[in-house]
Amino acid sequence: MQWEAVIGLEVHVQLATQSKIFSGSSIAFGAEPNTQANVIDLGMPGVLPVLNEKAVEMAIKFGLAVHAEIPERSVFERKNYFYPDLPKGYQTSQMAEPIVGLGYLDIPLEDGGIKRVRIHHAHLEEDAGKSLHEDFHGMTGVDLNRAGTPLLEIVSEPDMNSAREAVAYLKAIHAIVTYLGISDGNMAEGSLRCDANVSVRPKGQEKLGTRCEIKNVNSFRFVEKAINHEIQRQIELIEDGGRVIQQTRLYDPDLDETRAMRSKEEANDYRYFPCPDLLPVELDEAYIQHLKETLPELPEQKRQRFTEQLGLSAYDAGVLSSSRALAEYFDRVVELSGDAKLAANWVTGELSAQLNREGIEIEQAPVAPEQLAGLLKRLQDDTINGKAAKQVFAALWAGEGHTADEIIEAKGLKQVTDTGAIEAVIDEVLAANPAQVEQYRAAEPEKRGKMVGFFVGQVMKASKGTANPQAVNQLLAKKLEG
Amino acid sequence: MTINAEDLHKVAHLARLSIEPEATERYTQALSSILSLVDEMQAVPTDGVQPMAHPMDATQRLRIDEVTETNQRETLQRLAPATEKGLYLVPRVVE
Structure with missing residues (x-):
């Protein structure tokens, strides 16, 4: 039997306000326990919550970014349950009239395609505190610093059919909230949390299967692994004659x-x-209109501009627009170097590889866009070849010089295009390797192609990588013919 | 609409209230009579009427996003029966 997975995500985004959603307590991360929890956060009798205008503004910005309806009116409700880290006995949330209505998001997939995921709604709510179950003489410790932190819960329709699509959607949400600056999106600190609703059904069947909700999937990698695991579990359960029970896992x-x-x-x-x-x-309409005008260029629009105006591939455009900082870095390099494709190659290639290797983000990259553009300029005007460019980049990264020009000068990496100089090097190499020259001349013409590589390598080495490779190839071919 | 003893105990459990067995009868009757009043109100035609979210005809005022509170932990924790390392201690909750 062919199975189809159906996945919907609930994403909790911690909003980057200064203070809590209903009180003037700070929401700064990492404070001493309970030093940022006042009488409102603690739910003391007689206190009154007052809504934070920034939280409202941020929620609306998100709504506008996902093409959602923004209703004129929205209402806060109480969600009642008992837990020690919820001091009021209810969570102030929204249900019937959320702040953001139906919207959608077009997400780029790895194969370059686009998938539309509908967003059912997004609502504002407060976070709960934290329970610590380590041993406190058989008791539980409660830290209420987080209680009252503003959250935007974004609820998707069950429009995704694989773990990869779910991850792509989550990454798209992450990109939007960080582009908008409404959240730091830090998953390790819990600024972005995700619950996944997963069910399976025979391919082609309309009716949805029974779903399970998976909680606590708080990294992109875990989302993919957890969903794949759950899909497999449900399929095996049904194929063994069992039945999926609706539950939280x-x-x-x-x-x-x-x-x-x-x-x-x-x-x-x-x-x-x-x-x-x-x-x-x-x-009111004027307020929403005003916010609309303040929206930055969003990932979707950047992607479009990168492919349509700069002529990048869908894949490169997707990678480069995935984070605002990366996109801005790239835009700056293009602006200064004037060559979008070359800039894309270097930003997605050498630069990204180096970032990955060191496990750092673009914001911490030791090579500034101005420095990279300076390097690309020297490639464009043939001052250096590709091999030397990588050396210059490594030197910039290591802080061995401020500009590409400085490093090219200091390391003597200037490309030699002067045929006379290259010829002199070739003559030296040929004179030093008479046996190889003999072999080459005795070989069948079709085998010579491979053998020439040895000489190219020797010449490049002798010129410390500065010889123009095309010139070397041409001159070598001529000289070897004898 | 009337409610029975089972409904009563379910609602009481959700609200974490304990109800003495001998009070069950009295509470079911009292709650049933409130629900009868609701039934009567349900009969009023309300098509096209927006549900009222609040009895006051006013809208929410918003607060400027700034930190106005300082650390009051010491004062507030004097109200708690048990604290340790800045945490409020409560009977163990196990998931």
């Missing part, structure tokens, strides 16, 4: 498996009702 990255969380009979009985402490939020 927790992903364990150490064992690479999901396991059922405690069955929660009443867990879905949250008894939502409008929060009497908060009035309905009303937004």
Whole structure:
């Protein structure tokens, strides 16, 4: 039987405000426990929450970026459940009238294609505190610094059919929120968290299978692994004559498996009702229009510009637009060097490889766009060849000089195009290797192509990599003929 | 609409309230009579009426995003029965 997976994601994005969603407490990461939790965050009697305007603005910006409807009115509700890290006994959230309505996102896939994923809605809510289950004499420790931190929960439609698509969607959300500057998107610190709803059905069947929700998948890699594992588990279960039970499962990255969380009979009985402490939020058209005008160029638009105006491949455009910092770096190199394709090759090639090797982000790259552009200029005007360019790049990276020109000068990497000088080197090489020259001349013409490589290598070495490779090839061929 | 003892105990459990067995009868009757009132209201035609989210005819005022609070941990933790290393301690919760 051919199976099809159906996946929907709920993504929690921590908004990059200064203060909490309903109080003036700081949301800075890493503070001493409970030093950023005031009477409102603690749910003391008689306090009143007041909504943070920045949280509203950020949610709307996200909505505009995913082509969503922004309703004139939105309402906060109470989601009721008991847990020690939820001091009020309810989470202030939104249900019937969320701040962002139906929208969609076109995501680039690895094969260069585009997949449209609909976004059901996005709503504002507050985060809960943190429970620490280490040993406190058989008790649980509670840190409420995180309680009241503003979150935007983005709920997709079940439009994805593979773990890879789910990862691509999550990356697209990550790119949008960081482009907009509404979140730092730091998954390790929990700024972006993801729950996945996964079900399977026979290919071609309309009706959805029973789904399981996987919690706690907090890195791009784990999202892919957890979903793939869950799809496989469900298929094997059904093929063995079993039935999928609707449940919440927790992903364990150490064992690479999901396991059922405690069955929660009443867990879905949250008894939502409008929060009497908060009035309905009303937004006027002019305000939304104003925010629309402040939106930066978004990944989708960048991708389009890179392919249509700069002539890049869909793949390169996808990679370069995946983060705002990378796209801006690339744009700057293009602006200064005037050659988009060469810039794309270097940014996605040498530069990205070096970033990966050192495990750092583009923001920390020791080579500035101005320096890279300076290097590309010397490639364009044939001052250096490709091999020397890599040496110059490595030297820039290591901080051995400020500009490409400085390094080219210091290391003597200037390309030799003067035929006379190259001929002199070739003559030396041929004189030093008489046996190889004999062999070459005795060989069948079709075998000579391979043998010439030896001489090219020797000449390049003797010229310290500065000889123009085309010139070397041409002159060598002539001289070897004798 | 009336509710029975089972409904009552389910709702009480969700609200973490304990109800003495001898009070079950009294609470089911009281809650049923509130629900009858709701039934009566349900009969009113409300097509085209936007559900009321708040009794006041006003909209939410927004706060400027700035940190106005300082650390009050010491004062606030005086209210807690147990604390350690800055954490509030509660009976163990196991997932």
